[in-house]
Amino acid sequence: MLYLSQVLGRPIRDLEGERVATVKDVIVRLGEDDHPPVAGIVARYRRRDFFVPRWRITELNEQGVRLNSDILDLRPFERREAEVLLARDVLDKQLIDVDGKRVVRVNDVQIIQAAAEWRVTGADVSLQGLWRRLAPTGFFGTRGTVEVIDWSDVGYLATDAATVQLKSSSDKLARLHPVEIARLAEALSYHHGSEVVESLDDEIAAETLEEMAVQQQARILGDMDEERAADILEWMSPDEAADVLGDLPEEKAEELLGLMEGEEQADVAELLPYADDTAGGLMTTEFVSLPHELTVGEALARLREMAETPNMIYYLYVVDGEDSWNLQGIIALRSLILADPDSPLAEVMRTEFQSAHVDDTASEVAHKIAEYNLLALPVVDEAGDILGIITVDDAMEILLPKDWRQRLPKLFG
Amino acid sequence: MAEHRAAVRSAGRRLLRRGALGVRHTVARRKRLMVYLAILGPGMITANAGNDAGGIATFASVGAEFGYRLLWILIPITISLGIVQEMCARMGAVTGKGLADLIRERFGVRPTAIVMLALLIANGGVTVSEFVGIAAATELFGLPRFFSVPLAAISVWWLVVKGSYQRVERVFLLMSLVFLAYVVSAFLAGPDWTAVGNGLVKPTFSFEQSFLFTFVAIVGTTISPYMQVYVQSSVVEKGVTAEDYPKTRTDVWVGTIFAIAIVFFIVVSTAATLHKYGIRIETAADAARALRPVAGRYAETLFAVGLFGASMLAAGVLPLATAYSISEALGFEKGVSRSFREAPIFLGTFTFLVAVGAAIAVIPGLPLIRVLLVTQVINGLLLPVVLFVVLRLVNDRELMGSYVNGPLYNIAAWLTVIVVTFLSLAYLAITIFPHLLTG
Numbered sequence: 001m002l003y004l005s006q007v008l009g010r011p012i013r014d015l016e017g018e019r020v021a022t023v024k025d026v027i028v029r030l031g032e033d034d035h036p037p038v039a040g041i042v043a044r045y046r047r048r049d050f051f052v053p054r055w056r057i058t059e060l061n062e063q064g065v066r067l068n069s070d071i072l073d074l075r076p077f078e079r080r081e082a083e084v085l086l087a088r089d090v091l092d093k094q095l096i097d098v099d100g101k102r103v104v105r106v107n108d109v110q111i112i113q114a115a116a117e118w119r120v121t122g123a124d125v126s127l128q129g130l131w132r133r134l135a136p137t138g139f140f141g142t143r144g145t146v147e148v149i150d151w152s153d154v155g156y157l158a159t160d161a162a163t164v165q166l167k168s169s170s171d172k173l174a175r176l177h178p179v180e181i182a183r184l185a186e187a188l189s190y191h192h193g194s195e196v197v198e199s200l201d202d203e204i205a206a207e208t209l210e211e212m213a214v215q216q217q218a219r220i221l222g223d224m225d226e227e228r229a230a231d232i233l234e235w236m237s238p239d240e241a242a243d244v245l246g247d248l249p250e251e252k253a254e255e256l257l258g259l260m261e262g263e264e265q266a267d268v269a270e271l272l273p274y275a276d277d278t279a280g281g282l283m284t285t286e287f288v289s290l291p292h293e294l295t296v297g298e299a300l301a302r303l304r305e306m307a308e309t310p311n312m313i314y315y316l317y318v319v320d321g322e323d324s325w326n327l328q329g330i331i332a333l334r335s336l337i338l339a340d341p342d343s344p345l346a347e348v349m350r351t352e353f354q355s356a357h358v359d360d361t362a363s364e365v366a367h368k369i370a371e372y373n374l375l376a377l378p379v380v381d382e383a384g385d386i387l388g389i390i391t392v393d394d395a396m397e398i399l400l401p402k403d404w405r406q407r408l409p410k411l412f413g
Numbered sequence: 414m415a416e417h418r419a420a421v422r423s424a425g426r427r428l429l430r431r432g433a434l435g436v437r438h439t440v441a442r443r444k445r446l447m448v449y450l451a452i453l454g455p456g457m458i459t460a461n462a463g464n465d466a467g468g469i470a471t472f473a474s475v476g477a478e479f480g481y482r483l484l485w486i487l488i489p490i491t492i493s494l495g496i497v498q499e500m501c502a503r504m505g506a507v508t509g510k511g512l513a514d515l516i517r518e519r520f521g522v523r524p525t526a527i528v529m530l531a532l533l534i535a536n537g538g539v540t541v542s543e544f545v546g547i548a549a550a551t552e553l554f555g556l557p558r559f560f561s562v563p564l565a566a567i568s569v570w571w572l573v574v575k576g577s578y579q580r581v582e583r584v585f586l587l588m589s590l591v592f593l594a595y596v597v598s599a600f601l602a603g604p605d606w607t608a609v610g611n612g613l614v615k616p617t618f619s620f621e622q623s624f625l626f627t628f629v630a631i632v633g634t635t636i637s638p639y640m641q642v643y644v645q646s647s648v649v650e651k652g653v654t655a656e657d658y659p660k661t662r663t664d665v666w667v668g669t670i671f672a673i674a675i676v677f678f679i680v681v682s683t684a685a686t687l688h689k690y691g692i693r694i695e696t697a698a699d700a701a702r703a704l705r706p707v708a709g710r711y712a713e714t715l716f717a718v719g720l721f722g723a724s725m726l727a728a729g730v731l732p733l734a735t736a737y738s739i740s741e742a743l744g745f746e747k748g749v750s751r752s753f754r755e756a757p758i759f760l761g762t763f764t765f766l767v768a769v770g771a772a773i774a775v776i777p778g779l780p781l782i783r784v785l786l787v788t789q790v791i792n793g794l795l796l797p798v799v800l801f802v803v804l805r806l807v808n809d810r811e812l813m814g815s816y817v818n819g820p821l822y823n824i825a826a827w828l829t830v831i832v833v834t835f836l837s838l839a840y841l842a843i844t845i846f847p848h849l850l851t852g
Binding site: 091092093094104105107125127130133134160188189190191192193213215216219 | 811
């Protein structure tokens with residue numbers, strides 16, 4: 001086993017054992033492999049950097065590098081696509097450890113020789129690794145535990161070189177819960193946090209963004225390619241999307257809204273006029289409404305047929321006919337399942353229910369949800385038409401003190 | 414269903430046409446003002462944290478010993494402090510990373526270790542000075558320090574670890590307002606304004622040891638190494654980006670000018686009250702006399718309150734800044750909102766510094782004012798190490814892009830580094846060599 005710190009600055013010797021240069025960096029090529037192979041070395045001789053390809057190297061160890069010829073190509077080094085320079089891009093940088101769900105700093109890089117290839121197997125993040133580089137050579141004992149993160153668990157490498165992002169990184173990140181991805185992205189600098197979100201596919205990016213503060217969502221989406229931002233906005237719940245748009249500069253918000261697909265655009269546009277400290281600002285337009293003339297069985301069939309069911313289907317809102325939004329009653333999913341399939345909805349529904357008016361203040365509404373132990377509260381206008389619903393998670397955000405909210409995932413998870 | 418959707422869509426469009434976006438925007442704008450007020454903070458807090466126990470002791474001594482003669486230093490110091498703070502705040506906004514993070518990523522492990530060691534020594538010293546300040550302040554009230562200092566240490570620890578960060582900052586800011594008493598006192602003492610004006614524009618200088626000592630202490634207490642780290646970390650923690658940066662720049666300069674203005678009045682008030690009668694500052698009670706014009710026989714009380722507030726302010730900020738740097742440099746979890754299990758090194762360093770600072774300050778028979786001055790000199794001596802690194806980083810185009818220093822800015826910044834280094838070395842040489850010569 002070899003550590004990067006043991007190779008850097010060591011001599012490069014040619015066939016005759018003559019010292020021709022020193023090791024400046026080790027290059028690996030990222031590809032399909034979990035443990036990328038060493039592709040070559042950046043050598044330094046008299047303040048010039050040049051490339052030594054893998055096939056010229058016969059030995060790579062603590063003593064340095066041994067070449068298989070005495071001919072050197074002294075053309076200056078240039079980085080190629082998908083190449084990572086271990087000292088420059090990895091050492092001392094931060095990365096996301098998917099297994100441990102945390103952001104760590106790389107103290108050293110582990111290289112193992114296997115089947116005539118040198119491969120990067122892991123990132124040393126222990127104090128031991130730090131000490132190995134800090135102490136003078138030879139001063140270093142082997143005591144202490146070395147904590148190494150397997151390279152296949154590296155979900156994201158926070159480096160400034162744009163071309164080296166791991167291709168498989170977004171798949172690895174996607175294994176995590178959006179709440180976790182959001183927390184990890186926030187632990188990085190804001191540039192890298194944006195990069196993490198951008199690397200995810202639209203749906204997961206949307207869920208991750210929803211777990212972040214609104215200003216941060218706005219910054220990340222505002223800096224993104226407009227088409228991509230609009231795609232992600234479509235995946236977000238309409239109330240969250242409306243909040244983000246409200247936080248962006250006006251022209252930007254209009255542009256993004258314009259790029260969104262019809263249905264999602266309409267949902268968001270509908271929410272935009274409401275100030276965000278009112279019931280209207282808090283509500284989402286994603287809910288299930290059913291005409292009162294359906295039977296229980298038909299209603300259940302309709303739920304199953306829906307291509308995309310809203311997140312909140314515990315309450316079903318019964319309206320006055322197919323073309324109406326006039327709210328008549330509410331049925332909890334539980335009563336719907338337990339009821340006789342042939343009875344009409346009008347018989348099963350509760351006609352006494354709590355509701356909020358669009359202009360009610362957010363805290364009023366939140367208190368009502370808490371008081372009546374509701375999972376959601378319908379929002380109606382003067383005519384009694386349902387406009388949207390407010391779900392309990394949004395109400396919690398209003399009710400809980402700020403630092404409580406930050407601790408929530410830890411309290412409940 | 415499809416028809417409903419169409420109906421909703423057209424309703425949405427109608428709302429849009431009626432300027433729906435505008436409604437939400439007035440709200441958003443109101444919110445942005447709040448963001449602005451929230452961002453207005455790091456620079457102000459940091460610059461004024463410089464006016465801590467060590468700061469008051471230093472500036473009161475300057476006024477008492479040299480009268481108005483050293484006032485001119487405040488002009489170059491304002492520029493230097495502002496520039497240094499601004500560079501760090503800018504780095505925080507542009508890169509989104511703390512100073513220690515950047516040092517580690519750009520220079521590697523060994524230089525990081527050197528800078529961190531310098532920082533740890535400087536900050537450890539200043540933390541001691543804060544608790545010494547608390548001791549001096551409470552002793553003016555007749556409260557023994559072995560009682561007040563541990564109590565203060567526990568309160569500071571609790572405020573930072575258990576209280577919410579913003580609430581802590583507001584408490585700190587409020588405490589620092591007590592300094593305004595110096596402004597009133599400076600006017601009421603009836604200083605000779607012509608002499609003040611002369612002192613401000615006519616530089617005097619000498620290579621005597623006491624003069625260099627004072628000079629390095631002034632620099633060390635105003636442009637302390639920890640302030641650079643702290644301002645950058647708070648800019649990052651507040652989520653300031655390159656786009657929001659102009660507001661932060663304003664905050665930094667306003668904070669700097671405000672802080673130095675208070676220094677000016679401290680020097681003027683001590684010069685007008687103490688220097689006139691040839692009183693040197695040996696104890697906190699001497700320094701308190703400068704407040705007699707405003708507070709009469711309550712001068713000691715007022716001084717004690719001010720000193721206490723200032724010391725408490727910095728006693729929290731300083732161990733916090735150190736904990737940030739060390740966690741950043743070694744790559745450990747950081748942030749006051751984390752729990753002990755999540756961020757053991759961060760909270761451990763913070764707790765350790767508070768405990769050690771308090772423990773040293775309760776040592777019986779410690780010459781308080783002298784200890785305060787010496788810790789500021791240590792700061793001044795270690796400052797060039799940090800400044801050098803800051804300048805290398807801020808001019809790194811790969812890191813800062815178009816936000817690197819302009820040429821004029823660089824000249825002023827490098828001049829600061831060179832002058833501070835030269836003075837520190839001169840002071841060290843003069844301090845060491847007489848001893849070597851006399852055996």
